[in-house]
Amino acid sequence: MPELPEVESVRKYLESKILDSKILDVNIYVKKALRNADVLELSKIKNQKITKLDRIAKHLIIHFEEHYIICHLRMEGKFFIFNNESDMNNLTKRDYDILKITTDKNIILFQDKRKFATVDIFEKDISYIQNKVLKKVGPEPFDIDENELHKKINNKNSDIKKVLLNQEIISGLGNIYVDEVLFASKIHPETKAKFLDLKDCKEIIKNSRSILKEAIKHRGTTIRSYAISLEIEGGYQKFLNVHQKKGEKCPIDGNIIKKIKVGGRGTYFCDICQKLKNS
């Protein structure tokens, strides 16, 4: 599932391929994906150039001269770049199309098998702070310290895993990296957030930063269906310690990794390294 490192990898990939391209045509295939506007509004990007590729947490942002669009890949959203229509038709199943942008250089195709992906369009003078999608997004782990995190969560009676998945509190972590961060921080995923002290928060921030950075370096994690594009896959799955490792041995103590459900999400952890704190 695309989390911060995967979206960053997509951003870099797109930046290398589509920056400065001029939009010739745009097609939206899943109308519901375009949440805040209609087809007519979207068509305004025609004749504009792509000026910047940006990313806020898991949101990918494509800037044009007068507008920008925010794409969310959810679980299975993917971007592809093709040189021409026939390459595109030969290499992909078009059933999954969400958005297609034809430029003077190539074709940008945004697909999602589950049709959960979203696209929002804004005029460029709407700042990120005013933007109704982005203003709800909390700070990335790089932009928050343990004091702020502690303050935000020390009254929460929710499992810490759920709290860290809440993008309004801290953004960029998804199901894979939360498991890895909690393992590295020696915190049980079902520990109530209010029981975590400043030291725990410091560990969470420190490990979130290092794990995300390392994952970005390896172009993210490829498990199940995630791949940046046709030709690029992430490599961070080699470094996962607990996620998707049910039945395997904990690298620290050899204990068998357990799988439970936390907030409806599959959750992997070592019940020796990660002891539940009850106060």
Place this chain on the structure above:
DNA sequence: CGCATTCCCTGGGTGC
């Protein structure tokens, strides 16, 4: 308000 649950959607996996 805070927290839990439901829903969206469909490919892939399992079991018969």
Place this chain on the structure above:
DNA sequence: TGCACCCAGGGAATGC
């Protein structure tokens, strides 16, 4: 091989 079934999950909506 084919069919029925269930699971995965980010985030919005709904419920308590």
